[in-house]
Amino acid sequence: MSLSPFLNNLLISYQAAPSADNSQPCCLSWEPPILTLRYDTERVGSYTFPYDSQATLLAAGAAFENILRCCDDAGVGAEVTLFPEGEGSNVYAEISLQGFEAVTNSLLPDFVAARHTNRHPYKKEAVPKRLADQVESFGSEIGVDVKVVSSKADIALIAKQVQVASEIRFQTQEVHEWLEKSLRFTAQEVERGDGLDVETLALPPGGGAFLRLVSCWARMKKLNRIGAYKLLAAIDSAPVRNAPALLAISASDSMVGGLDAGRVMCRAWSYLNAEGLACHPYYVISDQLERLKQDRVPEVLTGQAKDMRKNCQPLFDLKGGQTLMMLLRVGYPKKQALRSRRLSLEKVFKNLSDN
Ligand SMILES: Cc1cc2nc3c(=O)[nH]c(=O)nc-3n(C[C@H](O)[C@H](O)[C@H](O)COP(=O)(O)O)c2cc1C
Numbered sequence: 001m002s003l004s005p006f007l008n009n010l011l012i013s014y015q016a017a018p019s020a021d022n023s024q025p026c027c028l029s030w031e032p033p034i035l036t037l038r039y040d041t042e043r044v045g046s047y048t049f050p051y052d053s054q055a056t057l058l059a060a061g062a063a064f065e066n067i068l069r070c071c072d073d074a075g076v077g078a079e080v081t082l083f084p085e086g087e088g089s090n091v092y093a094e095i096s097l098q099g100f101e102a103v104t105n106s107l108l109p110d111f112v113a114a115r116h117t118n119r120h121p122y123k124k125e126a127v128p129k130r131l132a133d134q135v136e137s138f139g140s141e142i143g144v145d146v147k148v149v150s151s152k153a154d155i156a157l158i159a160k161q162v163q164v165a166s167e168i169r170f171q172t173q174e175v176h177e178w179l180e181k182s183l184r185f186t187a188q189e190v191e192r193g194d195g196l197d198v199e200t201l202a203l204p205p206g207g208g209a210f211l212r213l214v215s216c217w218a219r220m221k222k223l224n225r226i227g228a229y230k231l232l233a234a235i236d237s238a239p240v241r242n243a244p245a246l247l248a249i250s251a252s253d254s255m256v257g258g259l260d261a262g263r264v265m266c267r268a269w270s271y272l273n274a275e276g277l278a279c280h281p282y283y284v285i286s287d288q289l290e291r292l293k294q295d296r297v298p299e300v301l302t303g304q305a306k307d308m309r310k311n312c313q314p315l316f317d318l319k320g321g322q323t324l325m326m327l328l329r330v331g332y333p334k335k336q337a338l339r340s341r342r343l344s345l346e347k348v349f350k351n352l353s354d355n
Pocket residue numbers: 016017018019020021022054055056058059062115116117118119195196280281282283284339340
């Protein structure tokens with residue numbers, strides 16, 4: 001089986017997109033000239049965020065963005081139908097590729113290799129205004145707001161809300177059990193190509209063993225009686241407090257809003273990485289906001305979650321109907337990050353053997 005250089009690059013670009021816990025929740029199928037992007041219900045349905053969750057829409061939007069940019073790079077036209085009717089309920093987009101047969105000398109676009117997560121500490125050096133201004137302009141044509149926060153006072157206020165959201169998160173069984181399923185501790189587990197390789201988490205010495213211990217909910221629950229959730233949330237939010245800048249992405253709280261925010265997130269993240277800056281997403285506030293809306297925050301914690309929501313609204317300039325989609329810590333890296341793996345093409349490209 002051999003793919004044309006263009007299709008091969010398109011698949012690599014698609015696969016390089018980020019996803020929550022590296023769950024890679026989507027798959028592609030190809031009936032020339034139509035490429036269909038959908039949720040891989042069979043593979044991830046019981047283990048990660050559902051099809052219509054904000055986290056999955058962000059990942060799908062990021063994959064969609066990489067596909068469209070790859071087409072653009074190669075001069076291939078793309079006619080898009082979002083959430084097509086009559087399809088199964090797990091389709092995000094149908095993309096009709098125009099003129100792909102004529103492309104013979106396609107190269108892998110630079111942004112694909114550049115984008116990655118770096119969870120190490122960053123230098124104090126500020127993010128240049130020219131780059132901040134550039135990324136802030138990215139979502140304007142599709143109604144996504146990108147805001148670069150670099151005032152120390154505002155960063156401290158946001159870090160406090162990350163800490164609150166993180167405290168709730170470490171006391172929530174469902175979220176904790178998802179993390180447990182995502183973590184990859186051994187070389188054999190990492191080999192699978194999905195999930196979070198603990199080596200990419202930039203943990204301090206002994207951090208991996210500690211994470212393995214607390215990744216079991218029954219143990220975490222016991223340790224929470226002596227305040228473990230507070231300690232973990234303080235560790236989790238400390239890098240945000242020390243960040244030279246934060247990038248906040250907000251959009252309309254809808255399925256199209258989630259997909260569009262994912263596109264802009266991937267574009268901004270790739271752009272900053274290509275300019276030598278490092279990025280580290282913090283999804284915890286967005287996740288708790290969505291859980292609050294869906295009544296999925298444990299009852300005893302809803303008061304704290306509601307306060308957090310109230311505090312976030314002015315911090316992120318959220319307008320009516322908008323929600324915070326993603327927060328990223330941004331700065332110049334002190335250390336290069338270990339790259340996370342990806343699933344084999346056979347797992348995500350459904351009809352690979354027919355091409
Ligand atoms: C919706 C979404 C939420 C994420 N949330 C977090 C997070 O809260 N903390 C974190 O360290 N990484 C987070 N990530 C980063 C992913 O773990 C990362 O993209 C994935 O492991 C693949 O690694 P890569 O970005 O280096 O390609 C998130 C990514 C996405 C798309």
